[in-house]
Every structure is written in structure tokens, then in C-alpha cells.
Amino acid sequence: MAYYPVLNTKKIKDAPIRLIDGDRSAKYPKRSEFVPEGVAFLNAESIKDGRINLDAVNFISEEKYSAISKGRIQTDDVVMTTRGNGTGDVAFVGKTISRGLINAQMLILRANETELDAAFLYYFLRSPLFAASMKSFRSGSAQPQLPMFALKEMEIRYPALLRQRRIASILSAYDDLIENNTRRIKILEQMAQTLYREWFVNFRFPGHQKVKMVESELGPIPEGWEVAHVVDFGSVVTGKTPSKARPDFFGADVPFIKLPDMHGNVFVLDTSEHLSVLGQASQANKTIPANTLCVSCIGTAGIVVITTCPSQTNQQINSVVLDYPPYREFLYFRLLDLRETINQYGANGATMVNLNKTKFENLRLVRSPQDIVTCFHALAAPMFEHVRNLQQRTVTLSKTRDFLLPKLISGEIPVETAAELVEQTA
Numbered sequence: 001m002a003y004y005p006v007l008n009t010k011k012i013k014d015a016p017i018r019l020i021d022g023d024r025s026a027k028y029p030k031r032s033e034f035v036p037e038g039v040a041f042l043n044a045e046s047i048k049d050g051r052i053n054l055d056a057v058n059f060i061s062e063e064k065y066s067a068i069s070k071g072r073i074q075t076d077d078v079v080m081t082t083r084g085n086g087t088g089d090v091a092f093v094g095k096t097i098s099r100g101l102i103n104a105q106m107l108i109l110r111a112n113e114t115e116l117d118a119a120f121l122y123y124f125l126r127s128p129l130f131a132a133s134m135k136s137f138r139s140g141s142a143q144p145q146l147p148m149f150a151l152k153e154m155e156i157r158y159p160a161l162l163r164q165r166r167i168a169s170i171l172s173a174y175d176d177l178i179e180n181n182t183r184r185i186k187i188l189e190q191m192a193q194t195l196y197r198e199w200f201v202n203f204r205f206p207g208h209q210k211v212k213m214v215e216s217e218l219g220p221i222p223e224g225w226e227v228a229h230v231v232d233f234g235s236v237v238t239g240k241t242p243s244k245a246r247p248d249f250f251g252a253d254v255p256f257i258k259l260p261d262m263h264g265n266v267f268v269l270d271t272s273e274h275l276s277v278l279g280q281a282s283q284a285n286k287t288i289p290a291n292t293l294c295v296s297c298i299g300t301a302g303i304v305v306i307t308t309c310p311s312q313t314n315q316q317i318n319s320v321v322l323d324y325p326p327y328r329e330f331l332y333f334r335l336l337d338l339r340e341t342i343n344q345y346g347a348n349g350a351t352m353v354n355l356n357k358t359k360f361e362n363l364r365l366v367r368s369p370q371d372i373v374t375c376f377h378a379l380a381a382p383m384f385e386h387v388r389n390l391q392q393r394t395v396t397l398s399k400t401r402d403f404l405l406p407k408l409i410s411g412e413i414p415v416e417t418a419a420e421l422v423e424q425t426a
Contacts, residue, residue: 005159005411013152016112017121021082021148022071022104029068029101034058039065040100042073044081047091049182049264050126050175052079054096065101071108073100076118078109078125082151087144088134092122107148116158119168124156127405157409166415167408173422174401181390181397188390189266192383195376196333205372218366225368231361233331234322238357239313240286242279249279254287255311259296262303262317266332267388268294269308269395286312291328293320295335295342297355302339304332308388318360324370326377329384334365397425 012019022028029041038059045056073079077093083105090109102108109125111118124130133154134146158164199205203213203222213220216227230236239257242249250256254275261271280287287310288294296303298316306328313319320335322328345359367373400421407413 005163007157007159009157012154012156015156016115018110020108022102022106023068024104027068029060035061040097043103044084044086047089050091052091052096071102078122080107082107083145087146090125117164117168120164123171128402129406170418171401174397178394178397181394185387185390188383188387192380193333221366227364228367230363233327234320236361237288237319239315239317240283241314242282251276253277254280257311257313259316262305265305267308267391268305269391288319288321293331297360301353302342304335326374329377329380330373338363
């Protein structure tokens with residue numbers, strides 16, 4: 001029999017949570033004041049997958065930190081982005097950093113841990129349960145934002161402290177499994193990329209000792225290799241967004257890939273938005289098959305992902321539908337190497353990079369003969385398949401974690417049952 005616990009339901013302004021915003025005064029750190037090492041200064045890019053991404057953290061001096069008393073981070077704080085495309089993204093500081101500052105586009109939520117567990121607060125704020133209610137409070141279409149007064153009016157539900165801690169422990173176990181998958185994916189990517197660099201950048205491919213180097217417009221290359229263009233590998237498709245005036249063009253049938261779906265992924269397994277069959281048919285020539293390489297060319301340019309099923313993309317993405325499928329892994333890494341070039345060619349004096357289809361098609365790269373790339377494909381494809389399986393497992397774990405939270409809070413699923421499920425999953 002399910003146990004239904006007593007729940008506290010309060011607006012955040014009445015809950016045991018202290019809200020702390022960033023400093024907006026003249027003391028606010030300027031980019032010129034950043035230092036290689038020092039006290040952490042977080043921005044929206046510092047949040048990745050619910051954690052503090054130390055690779056995207058800036059640093060300020062001790063003197064600068066001492067001059068600013070507002071927006072100081074402590075261990076076990078929860079930080080939230082309140083402006084921009086990442087509005088509502090949260091991260092649990094935990095023990096990642098012991099002190100630091102947030103910028104003016106962020107907010108600290110500090111739990112009174114005599115009543116509210118900090119980790120439980122983090123999971124609640126990150127859950128679909130909270131995200132659904134947040135949509136109605138967000139304002140601004142060009143620059144979404146979540147004002148503090150709006151956040152204060154949103155509700156949080158929480159059981160007794162001991163149950164909160166047990167729930168947080170179960171959900172953190174899922175996060176640990178996800179983090180383990182992420183590490184394994186990174187190792188596999190590095191292995192495949194090391195092999196790629198050895199063969200196609202350093203030109204130490206099997207039999208290279210018997211091949212002489214010749215001059216090309218991109219520098220010395222092995223004889224028999226050539227300088228090609230992106231379009232020589234297949235057809236290029238620039239995405240397009242169906243008319244938003246037709247709600248029936250959107251549904252749950254065809255993945256619709258946008259920039260946020262690409263970040264941190266090798267394969268696109270899930271998208272935040274889908275088209276209906278009708279929406280797909282309205283621009284059928286924009287449908288790309290599985291194993292197509294998608295490259296972001298507007299905004300955050302140079303991100304590369306691989307499709308896993310027939311999909312469409314928005315206009316920020318150019319996609320290469322391969323004529324010879326074994327070029328998949330080679331071209332994936334080659335396009336990643338072209339990121340700086342894509343950003344340079346796409347810079348047109350505007351505030352946003354914009355590389356059009358023609359310029360993308362004409363990007364130059366060194367191409368090996370098919371027999372060499374086929375050998376590389378035979379070695380790299382199993383690594384990529386393992387990455388795809390791990391990504392799929394991560395998606396499943398994430399959905400299970402998000403599914404469990406409201407049911408654990410309500411008591412519909414006993415914590416004992418959920419704990420057993422974690423053990424079986426591990």
C-alpha cells in the first residue's frame with residue numbers, strides 16, 4: 001500500500017528559501033578584470049546539465065571579490081539563470097566550489113536546511129513539475145527573462161526533511177549513472193579522434209611509408225589524396241521552420257532539430273520540438289535521413305551532430321546527406337576541425353555568425369581515397385555505436401529520474417521501491 005506523506009505547498013517567497021541576486025553596481029566585474037586563477041565568477045555558460053561547468057567559469061582576484069558583498073556563493077547553493085535562452089536553467093553547486101560570485105543574469109536559491117534539503121530543492125527546480133509552471137511566468141520573447149518577483153510567486157512542494165533527503169539520494173544515484181556514461185562517451189570520442197588525427201592530420205595511415213607527400217592548396221598532402229569541398233561528400237540541406245501560424249504543422253511525429261538539441265551530443269536522439277506528418281510534408285525537401293551530419297552555421301556555429309532517424313532542422317543548421325556512408329566518422333571530425341573557419345567565414349560584421357549554404361558547401365578540406373576512409377570507418381564505427389548506446393541509456397535514465405520525482409514526493413511510488421530500481425539499473 002502506498003504511503004501518502006504530508007506535503008508543504010508554499011510560494012517560494014514563503015518557503016524556507018533565501019533568494020540572492022547578483023551585483024549590478026559599478027563594482028560588477030568587467031572582462032578586463034578576469035584573471036587566470038582566483039575566485040569563481042559564474043555566468044549562464046557555467047551551467048551545464050545541472051552542474052557547474054568549471055571549463056566555462058571565469059575568475060576574479062581576491063581584491064575584486066572582497067569589494068563585492070552581493071551575489072556570493074556558498075557550498076550547496078542552487079544557482080539559476082534568469083535571463084536569455086537558458087532562462088530557468090539550474091545547477092547544484094554542491095562542493096564543486098566553496099565560494100564565488102554570480103553575474104547579474106543569475107540568482108542564488110539558498111535553502112534553510114533545517115526545513116528544506118538543498119539537493120531536494122535542486123531536483124525540484126530542475127524537474128518538469130517546476131518547469132511547466134515556470135513557462136507561464138517567463139517574459140520577453142527576444143530576450144526571455146524570469147524576474148525575481150515572478151519567481152517568488154511560484155510554488156514548491158516538499159515533504160518532511162528526512163523524506164526529502166531520501167528522495168534526493170535516489171535521484172542523485174541516477175545522476176551518478178549519467179555522469180559515468182558521460183565519462184565513457186568522452187573516452188570513446190577521444191579514442192576515435194586520436195585515430196582520426198593519426199591517419200588524416202598527421203598522415204600516419206596504414207602504408208603511409210610508401211606514399212610520398214605532394215604540394216596542394218592546403219599544404220603538403222599524401223599523393224593520391226585531394227582537396228575537396230563539403231558539397232563533394234553529398235547533398236547539402238539548409239533547414240527551415242514551418243509556419244508557426246499553422247499549429248497543425250507541429251506534433252510528435254518528426255524530430256525538429258534546433259541548436260539546444262545539438263549541444264554536448266554526438267548523436268541527436270531526442271529533440272525539444274517535433275513536427276507533425278503534415279508539417280513535414282509542407283517542406284518535404286527539408287527531410288534528412290539517419291546518419292546525416294548537421295552543422296550549426298548561425299549563432300553558435302560549428303557544432304556537429306549525427307541524426308539517428310529521418311528529421312528536419314531549423315534554418316540555423318546546414319546538413320550533409322552523405323553519398324558514401326563510410327565517410328560519416330571522418331567527416332564528423334573534419335567538420336569539427338573546421339569550427340574556427342566556419343566562424344571566420346560566417347562573420348559578416350553583424351553581432352551573430354551567419355554562414356550561408358553556398359559558403360558552407362565551398363568549405364575546403366583534405367579528402368583521402370575511399371579505401372583508407374573505409375578502413376577508418378571499420379575501426380571508428382563500433383566506437384560511435386557504443387557512444388550512441390550510452391547516449392540512449394542516458395536519455396532513459398534522465399527520463400526515469402524526472403518521472404520519479406513527482407511520484408516520490410506524492411508517495412505514489414515508495415522510496416524503498418525506487419531505491420531497489422536504482423540498484424537494478426546500476
